Amino acid sequence: MRRVYDSEALRRDDEDPFSPVENDEGASRNHVNWTNVSHALVPQFLRSRAIAVDVQTSKDRYDPGEEIHFGVTFYNRFPLPVTIVTETPKPWRWAIDGNAEGSELSPNHPDERSLFRFGRSERKRFRRSWSGRVRIDQREWREAERGEHTLTVGIDAVHGAENLRAETTFHIE
Structure with missing residues (x-):
C-alpha cells in the first residue's frame, strides 16, 4: 500500500488546478472579498433598501424627568454584505x-x-437612553414638556436616506 506522501496527492501546481498548492501561506487562491463585490455591484439606492431600521422604547408612558431607555436595531436583509x-x-x-x-443646539459634525x-x-x-431633559443652551437644560414625543432614528446616507x-x-405624563 502506497503512502499519501509517495503518491504526491498533496502536491499542486499552476498547470493542474485540481491539485493543492504547496506553499499556500494560509491564503486561498479562490478567496472572494464579498464586501468589495457588493459595493461594486449593488448601487447605493439598493444598499439603502437592504437595511431595515427599528426603534423601540422600553415603555409607552413615562413620568416627568424619568429616563427613557430605547433600543435600535439595524438589519441587513440581503444575503451578501452591504456597506x-x-x-x-x-x-x-x-x-x-x-x-x-x-438637544436644541445644532451638532457640529465634521464634513467627513x-x-x-x-x-x-x-x-x-444598540441601547441608548435619554434623560428626559432638553438642552437649550451650552449650560442650560429643561425638562421635556408633557405630552406625546417622537423618537426618530436614522442613518444619514448620501443617497436614499429616506429608507433608513x-x-x-x-x-410623558
Missing part, C-alpha cells in the same frame, strides 16, 4: 421631536464621510 456611505463620521443618529439627541458595514444578514443592536429611518412615539 452604506454616510454623510458624517457617526454612522447613525437619534432625535427627540427633531432635536438631535434631545464614513462607512457603516453590515455582514450577510447581520443584525446590529424609523420612529416611535411615547408619552
Whole structure:
C-alpha cells in the first residue's frame, strides 16, 4: 500500500488546478472579498433598501424627568454584505421631536464621510437612553414638556436616506 506522501496527492501546481498548492501561506487562491463585490455591484439606492431600521422604547408612558431607555436595531436583509456611505463620521443618529439627541443646539459634525458595514444578514443592536431633559443652551437644560414625543432614528446616507429611518412615539405624563 502506497503512502499519501509517495503518491504526491498533496502536491499542486499552476498547470493542474485540481491539485493543492504547496506553499499556500494560509491564503486561498479562490478567496472572494464579498464586501468589495457588493459595493461594486449593488448601487447605493439598493444598499439603502437592504437595511431595515427599528426603534423601540422600553415603555409607552413615562413620568416627568424619568429616563427613557430605547433600543435600535439595524438589519441587513440581503444575503451578501452591504456597506452604506454616510454623510458624517457617526454612522447613525437619534432625535427627540427633531432635536438631535434631545438637544436644541445644532451638532457640529465634521464634513467627513464614513462607512457603516453590515455582514450577510447581520443584525446590529444598540441601547441608548435619554434623560428626559432638553438642552437649550451650552449650560442650560429643561425638562421635556408633557405630552406625546417622537423618537426618530436614522442613518444619514448620501443617497436614499429616506429608507433608513424609523420612529416611535411615547408619552410623558
